[in-house]
Amino acid sequence: MTTGTDSVASFATTVHGVLQHLATTSGFPAWVLMRADERGDQPLAVADPAGVLRPSDPTATRSGSELPRIDVAVMLPTGRTFGRLVGTGDHESAEVATAPATEAANLFASLLGLLIGSDLALAAERRAAEARDGTTDPLTGLATRQGWELRKRLDDRICREYGEPAAVLLIELDELKRNNERYGHSAGDEQLRTAGALVREALAGAHFGARITGDRLGVLIVGADERQVGELERAVRRALSAAQISAVIGVGSRTAGAFASVEAANAEAEAEVERTHSVRHVSMGDSDVNASLLDAMANGAIKAYFQPIVDLRTGEVVAVEALARWQAADSMREPDQFLPALQQAGLLGAL
Secondary structure, three states: OOOHHHHHHHHHHHHHHHHHHHHHOOOEEEEEEEEOOOOOOOEEEEEEEOEEEEEEEEEEEEOOOOOEEEEEEEEOOOEEEEEEEEEEEOOOOOHHHHHHHHHHHHHHHHHHHHHHHHHHHHHHHHHHHHHHHHOOOOOOOOOOHHHHHHHHHHHHHHHHOOOOOOOEEEEEEEHHHHHHHHHHHHHHHHHHHHHHHHHHHHHHOOEEEOOOOEEEEEEEEEOOHHHHHHHHHHHHHHHHHHOOOOOOOEEEEOOOOOOOHHHHHHHHHHHHHHHHHHHHHHHHOOOHHHHHHHHHHHHOOOEEEEEEEEOOOOOOOEEEEEEEEEEEOOOOOOOOOOOHHHHHHHOOOOO
């Protein structure tokens, strides 16, 4: 078995050879390897020399009639379902061929599962090694832009070949330039160090992160479902917000299957970042609330109140919690009444 980039080519050759072999020897003239996906199974490879299947849907027959089918699971060594090996027969041969064809399909499904599991494990090990050994950005501790572009290309090949889902998170520190102008580049450098450390902690070595531009970080996630991607995005948002770092985050996804790309996910994330900026720009230009918040910060009306944290066993004060309060003209306003507006307007870091 080959490794590294050669494994991609070997898998493509192997899986098409398996499907062609089954199509010509099993008595079932059409075979499809499907990749399991939460949004619906997607075809990875098709062998249909007899023209039985519909081009628009490789799991359906051209005639639309109910033809005999074989459907066996392709399992990875970890016990996770990778997908299905589906064969479509014809009325003339399927009755006598079903049992041996099913036996052959189960055998090849097992072999494909072992091959896919091995290649995906090798790809994960390679990504981890590159994350450890690759050139890192000195401020964030994440990979450089060059590493980001290389990783996108390599992982795109793996994702296309094996139908792996992928997602891209783009994190733009939208007050970095303003902080550099107001307080000097040392302030911006410190914000980058903090943001990089928080992102690395959220990734926990499981995913790839890089500093893409001066104020933008990127995260590439391979093999995770939508729930896992959402959890990671929320973890990053919480960590940055807790550190009072204002950021715009865009998310793009590449669903399982062979017809999307990591670059498309990246473009989707970039579009989401731009949409958020557009909304913020309109909001800041038209909102009286944002003007009031700016005045309140300038005049010191938003202050920190310190609440003691007491150890109930000893009665001792062991810490204090800083709570923001806005003393408006009409009342004392709680954080939930003004922090969301501050964050949406990109002013959380200024606070």
